[in-house]
Amino acid sequence: MGTLRRHQDLLVLALAVVLLGAGGLAWARGASSVADGSWSAGAVLGLVFALAAMGAALRERRPTVDVIAVLALAGALWVGEPLAGAIITAMLATGQVLEERAAARARRELSLLTARAPRRARRITADGVLEVPVEEIGLNEHLLVATGEVVPVDGRLTGPATFDESALTGEPAPVERPGGDDVRSGVVNVGPPVELVTTTTAETSTYAALVRLVAEAQATSAPFVRVADRWAVAFVPLTLVLAGVAWWLAGDPVRAVAVLVVATPCPLLLAAPIAIVSGLSRSARLGVVVKGGAALERLAAGQVVVFDKTGTLTRGRPAVTDVLGRDGADTDEALRLAASVDQVSAHVLAGPIVEAALSRGLRLDLPSDVEESPGRGVRGSAGGATVRVGRPEWITGSRADRWARQVRRRADLDGSMSVLVEVDGVIVAAILLHDPIRPDAPRMVRALRSAGIRRVVLATGDRADVADTVGRIVGVDTVLADCDPSDKLAALGRESRHGPTIMVGDGINDAPALAAADVGVALAARGATASSEAADVVLTVDRVDALADAILVARRSRGIALQSVTVGMGLSMLAMAAAAAGWLTPAVGAALQEVIDLLAIAIALRAVLPTRLHTIDLPEEDRRTLALLRTEHDGLAPLVERVAAVADQLSTQDPSLAAARELLDALERDLLPHERADEELLVPLVARALHSHEAVAALSRTHAEIEHQVHRLRRLLDSVSADPGEPITADDVVDVRRLLYGLYAVLKFHNAQEDEGAFSLAPVHAA
Incomplete structure (x- = not known):
């Protein structure tokens, strides 16, 4: 019906323009009778068009200004003003097409939901596994759900299983369910094949209810109320009363027709949709x-x-946030080996681990003898070693030691996921991942x-x-x-x-x-x-701040639409008063009304003009600078984590500051030059983008604090080493550890500060 309606509106518009243009051409050539006939046909077309629109409004029991258009067109024909009628028809048809396009809503299809819904299920019978339509599944039946399959109906597990429940909860991490736990339909088995006992039928399952929720919620969505409808409540009666009074006082129906012609609500039917369409177009350019x-x-x-x-x-996708080495293990090498075997894994956490290794510039080996335990981990050979990467329970089994428990506790505190890396039978590292x-x-x-x-x-x-x-x-x-x-x-x-x-x-x-x-x-x-x-x-676009800009554009477009309506209809009402007083004939009134319409349209077209938004439009040179600094910023992440790792390893039982001195050299060689470059290049760039130097004051302060803390570390280590004959004490180790932890906290806060306040100005888009 929607497509048919659009075709009808376009056809009416085309005919109205053709008849108006043909009449104008005939009039220019002196064929006034042909011109009047063409314009009269256009007015009749508009009358039929307006009557149909008014009838639809009456059936839907909503207010409409179409009655004014009907009376104006009929009156124009009655008093012999066919040109005015033809122009009104063209204006009405144009407004209807624009409004139809502006107000048309895309059909809310449930195709993706219904396409994903399982059609078949594997029933376990005495004769084996039998595949049957999901509608035939009853209560308390035993089903087999293979790896990668969607659970067809709600049920209770007979053994442990691992599921991707993102379709129901939105959470990306796989969830382990113990035997006896309830599992909902719509989740995906990402572990080994699992058996369950059904607790619902397909019709009453969770996933079927989700589809019904969408359908019911759609039915409750509020209908769109046109700008014209809101004004019609007061405007239509006022127009009819004014036209009737003019006719009664003057005893001349021409005055009434003049009032109706001037009152033709084109600012409502045309200017407002133009502003709305402009807002739609501008929003689309913002993504x-x-x-x-x-x-x-x-x-x-x-x-x-x-x-x-x-x-x-x-x-919405996990990212590696930390790699924890065990007993001083090389975290880069552990990450490299883990990523090497994960290259061939389909697990949701394998991709982020590979990405993290590649972002650190690590060279990955081609693994061999790879075996994957779905939902648990992967085993293979890489770099001459046997490597296992997977869930802590799969790696440690029942022999989880204190270090593994500490890793798990830290992951739980941060809301992170943890993956252990085992090389030749020895756990060497833990990889922490988090949805940032x-x-x-x-x-x-x-x-x-x-x-x-x-x-x-x-x-x-x-x-x-x-x-x-x-x-x-x-x-x-x-x-x-x-x-x-x-x-x-x-x-x-x-x-x-x-x-x-x-x-x-x-x-x-x-x-x-x-x-x-x-x-x-x-x-x-x-x-x-x-x-x-x-x-x-x-x-x-993969940035949510575009929503704020879209709201600004929407509010500006609606405001301009209301301005165009207010100005247009205000002037129309003044013209109506003049027509009622006999100062305007229908022909002059029609011409004046077109001027008013053009003014209202000009006001509406302001919505096309750009305005200041929240999204920052950086010059290309600044974008390149930001990308370069961001690459350096991301590349320093392992060094930042090394600060905490060195602090963790410092021991008062065996005092040694060799690792701290090596770390200090790296901080002075790599970190401080980057922070100085940030102060020289990044801070002015952000200040220009935000049009405020105050907005970057905190950024500059943390740059200074980082350099201050590194210099303090240098002075502390130099003072400890000042007397070669003096042994390193436990107090020296405590002082260095405390300073390192403080520096680590400042660095983590500063990195988050730069991510939010600087690098988000030109975010990296998701693939």
């Missing part, structure tokens, strides 16, 4: 696809933003507040401690943890009391909330998902 004028208006009205965490405020917070997320939240958003909420399926940490860093008002899709829907209902809601997410599990919110915003830089199908707004 924000807004699905129609309806969504743009609701985006402009938003007051509360609810964020999912994973993939929205965080990257997007560096532009804190600035995006501040930008949202400056754009008029009053409340920011984080709603995530992750556990409370991890969610609270992200919420504190990013700066949200409220954190809601352990949320499933229905919890997010309930949260949206509660938050709607504070104003229109905007939901931002990127996973299948976010689709119901995206459809239920006043505006759903999906991140789709890594590819289309069910969330982008259910959303009203889709970010095609």
Whole structure:
């Protein structure tokens, strides 16, 4: 129906333009009768067109200004003003086409959800495994779920298993479930084949409920109310009363027709859609696809933003944050061997480990004799050694020692995942991985507040401690943890009391909330998902601060639309008064109305003009400089972690500061020159981009503090070594360790500061 309607509107517009142009050409050649006939045909076309629109509005029981157009067109024909009628028809048809395109919303298909839903299941019978349609599965049946398959119905595990539950929770890390635990349909088995006993049927399973949630939430989305409709409530009765009074006082229907012609609401039907379409176009250039004028208006009205965490405020993909060597082991070599065997692994953590090794410039070997234990780890030969990389429980078994337990505790404290590296039967290192917070997320939240958003909420399926940490860093008002899709829907209902809601997410599990919110915003830089199908707004760039700019553009476009309507209709009302007084004939009124229309359109076209946004547009030279400094910045990450590692290894039982002296040489050789380059190049660059030197004051202060702490370390080590005959004491070791830990804290804070305040100005886009 939508496609047919668009074709009809385009056909009416084409005919209106042809008839108006043909009449003008005939009039120019002196064929006035032909011109009047062509213009009359155009007016009749417009009358039919307006009557159809008015009828549709009446059936839908909504206010409309189309009645004015009907009366104006009929009146123009009645008093012999066909040109005015033809012009009105062209204006009406143009406005309808523009509004149809601006307000059209993309169909919210559930194709990705339904395509992913399992169609077949493996039933375990006395005769073996039998593949059957999922609809035939009943309660308490035994099913086999192979590696990589989607769990078809809810069930209870008969043994331990590992699942990718991101479709339901949005969390990227695989989850281990013990035997006897309940597992939901829609999750993917990433471990060995597993057996389960069904507890639901396919129709009542979790995944089927998720699909229904999307459909129900879509049905509750508020309909778009046109700008014209809001004005029509007062404008239509006023116009009809004024035309009736003019006719009654003058006793001449021409005056009434003049009032109606001048009152033709083209500023409502044309200028406002132009402003909205301009806003859609400008948003698209920012990498924000807004699905129609309806969504743009609701985006402009938003007051509360609810964020999912994973993939929205965080990257959505684990990254290596630290490599911990055991007993002084070479962490680079451990990472190199781990990445070598992980090159052929399909595990979700293998890719980040390989990326981390390559980013450090490590040369990887081609592994051999590789064996993968799905969901647990991988074993292979690389560099002449036998290497195992995987989950701590798989590597240590029942022999987890104090060091392995400390690694696990540190990972739990940081909300990280840990992977152990074993070389020739000896555990040599632990790799910590974490889903990092997007560096532009804190600035995006501040930008949202400056754009008029009053409340920011984080709603995530992750556990409370991890969610609270992200919420504190990013700066949200409220954190809601352990949320499933229905919890997010309930949260949206509660938050709607504070104003229109905007939901931002990127996973299948976010689709119901995206459809239920006043505006759903999906991140789709890594590819289309069910969330982008259910959303009203889709970010095609991998940076969330574009959302704040889209809100600014939406509010500016809506404001300009209202300005164009206010000015246009205000002038129209003055012209209506003049027509009622007999100062304007229908022909002059039609000409004046077109001038008013052009003025309203000119005001609306201001929405096309650029305006200052939150996104920073850096010159190409500054981009190159920023990229170079960022490469150096990332390359120093192992050196920063080495500061903590050296501090950890210092022992008062066997005092030795040789490692600290080697570290100091590296800091003076590699770190300090980079920090000085940052002060010389990065600080002025950021100040220019943000138009403020105050904005970089803290950055300069931490540069100075880092250099100060390194110089203190030099003085301390020199003083300890001043007397070669004096032995190193435990107090000397404690002083050096304390200084190193302090330096490490400053460096970590400073790196986060630069990531957020400087390097996020030109973020690295995801592949």
